Amino acid sequence: MAIAWFICLYKRRISVFGAHVAIRYTAMDDFTLNIGADGGVWSETEVLGNQAVVKVRASVATFATIAATAGFRRLPVDRLNDSLSSLSVAEKLALRTVLTDAGYTLAEVQAALGTDLGTRTLGDVLRFMATRRLKPRYDVLSDTFVLDGAVQACRSVESVDAEVQ
Amino acid sequence: MAFPSTGVLDTFDRANSTTSLGANWTADAYGEGQGSLGVISNTAYSSDATTRSNFWNVADYGPDVEAHCTLSTASSDYIGLGIRLQDTGGAGGDVDGYAVEFQTTSIRVYRLDNTGFTQLGATITISPALANGDGVGAEMSGTTITVYKRVGGTWTSEGTRTDSTYSAAGKIALQIDLNTTRVDDYGGGTIVTSIFPLPDVVGDLRRNAVYRM
Numbered sequence: 001m002a003i004a005w006f007i008c009l010y011k012r013r014i015s016v017f018g019a020h021v022a023i024r025y026t027a028m029d030d031f032t033l034n035i036g037a038d039g040g041v042w043s044e045t046e047v048l049g050n051q052a053v054v055k056v057r058a059s060v061a062t063f064a065t066i067a068a069t070a071g072f073r074r075l076p077v078d079r080l081n082d083s084l085s086s087l088s089v090a091e092k093l094a095l096r097t098v099l100t101d102a103g104y105t106l107a108e109v110q111a112a113l114g115t116d117l118g119t120r121t122l123g124d125v126l127r128f129m130a131t132r133r134l135k136p137r138y139d140v141l142s143d144t145f146v147l148d149g150a151v152q153a154c155r156s157v158e159s160v161d162a163e164v165q
Numbered sequence: 166m167a168f169p170s171t172g173v174l175d176t177f178d179r180a181n182s183t184t185s186l187g188a189n190w191t192a193d194a195y196g197e198g199q200g201s202l203g204v205i206s207n208t209a210y211s212s213d214a215t216t217r218s219n220f221w222n223v224a225d226y227g228p229d230v231e232a233h234c235t236l237s238t239a240s241s242d243y244i245g246l247g248i249r250l251q252d253t254g255g256a257g258g259d260v261d262g263y264a265v266e267f268q269t270t271s272i273r274v275y276r277l278d279n280t281g282f283t284q285l286g287a288t289i290t291i292s293p294a295l296a297n298g299d300g301v302g303a304e305m306s307g308t309t310i311t312v313y314k315r316v317g318g319t320w321t322s323e324g325t326r327t328d329s330t331y332s333a334a335g336k337i338a339l340q341i342d343l344n345t346t347r348v349d350d351y352g353g354g355t356i357v358t359s360i361f362p363l364p365d366v367v368g369d370l371r372r373n374a375v376y377r378m
Contacts, residue, residue: 010283021197021216023275025284032287042287138281140258145281152330159327 001040003164004063005075005122006054007098007129010046012145022138024145026052027071034062043163045155047129049102050136050147053157055164073098080123080161092117099129123157130154168313168320169233169302170357173350174221181205183212190219194247194338196260196280202339208237208347209339218245218340220253221353227334232353233302233313239295240345243268246303247338248310248353249331250277262335263328265303265312269294272312274303274326285310285326304356308332 008027026044035042040058047053056063067074076087076095084092095117099109112128113120135149179187183203186192192201195218202219203212211217232246243266250262258280266273272289275282291314295301300315308329313320337353 021282023282023284026286029284029287035287036290044286046283135278136281136283137279138258149278155327155329163327 001038001057002060002063003078004056004058005078005126006056006066007051007073007075008054009071010050010052010145011071022143022145024050024136026054028052028054028056028066030069031062031066034058034065038062041164043160045130045157045160046133047102047154048104048131048133050145051102053126053129053160055160057164075122075126077122080121080126080157082122083118084120084122084125085118087118095125099125102129104128104131126157130157166356166358168304168311168322169231169352171231171233171352171354173352174223174354175209175351176207177204177209177349177351178207179204186219189221189223190339191222191254192217192219194218194220194250194253194260194336194340195264195277196253196255196258199340202341205347208349209341209351210347211341211344214343216243216340216342218247218338220247220250220336220338221351222254222336224354225334226337226353226355227305228332229304229306229356229358230334230337230354231302231304231356232337232339232351233300233315234339234351235300235315235349236295236297236346237349238345238347239269239297239299240343241269242341242343242346244301244342244346244348245338245340246301246353247336247340248303248305249333249335250338251331251333251335253336253338261331263303263305263310263331264338264340265310266340267295267301267312267314269296272301272323274310274312274324276328276330278330285328286324289324291323300350306356 035058038059042056044052044054134147302313
């Protein structure tokens with residue numbers, strides 16, 4: 001059993017709450033049975049950009065399966081206090097792009113984390129990523145979830161970290 | 166603190182109805198345009214093959230709150246318990262709060278944002294499956310939602326979820342999917358905390374009975 005952090009999207013499925021109602025769920029729930037079969041567990045915090053930061057305890061084989069699935073990104077180190085100094089320039093750029101793709105401006109990223117993510121830890125990046133999210137709503141006419149509501153606080157990364165040991 | 170801390174609000178012991186759950190209930194708990202649950206053979210049910218829901222309109226409860234009920238007839242169809250529901254009874258589409266959905270083999274916890282359901286965490290598997298006479302419940306204390314099942318008269322926690330989005334008191338609710346499941350003894354309200362141990366009434370009665378023998 002090992003620990004890994006992932007970023008993944010929220011997905012949509014028809015709810016068991018009546019056939020006409022859709023629900024959002026963390027895509028990691030598609031792997032709940034795999035993770036459970038390992039004796040593992042996962043927990044998440046919803047962040048900006050219809051995404052979740054997810055901590056998982058499972059087998060290395062399950063991590064490989066998840067990471068190979070479209071829409072999942074395994075983060076390059078596994079502990080919140082792990083430094084990002086070992087990341088290549090390309091890996092650091094990719095991680096920064098994750099933040100800007102989520103909806104943070106480059107100015108926000110650089111103000112919070114500086115211009116070189118190599119000087120930061122995984123925890124620094126994830127805590128920044130969980131700075132805010134937008135309140136979702138279900139639009140009946142288009143049958144889609146729209147994230148255009150008020151700014152909401154995110155569940156703390158520390159809370160997620162503590163739940164999965 | 167043992168679960169539940171609150172008693173039964175409704176035993177549904179009244180005349181059958183396909184369209185009303187009674188004066189203390191209002192239809193469409195989650196603003197989805199759903200019809201009212203009904204009463205059959207002194208239990209709550211959905212009178213047709215749709216999902217129906219009601220919220221308990223007597224008061225707001227919480228913020229630390231719980232809801233619970235008995236599955237008089239369990240089935241593979243779902244029932245839902247709503248807690249901390251805000252903006253119920255309006256034009257629809259704007260209800261916030263939390264809902265817990267129980268099936269005989271699984272539990273899912275949702276946050277409602279403007280009637281949009283977002284599942285919190287993983288689907289919880291129940292084993293063995295819930296059966297007739299078992300109970301289900303949910304409580305939210307602070308930012309922690311704990312879900313329960315009652316088998317053989319004993320309540321056990323099946324998992325927790327954490328969310329801080331909605332912290333105010335609100336309505337509690339009941340939802341039943343399709344028309345096989347029957348629900349009895351719906352209860353809930355603001356979690357009761359006691360600084361003194363509750364009296365062991367049953368134990369006292371037993372001891373008294375032995376003494377008299």
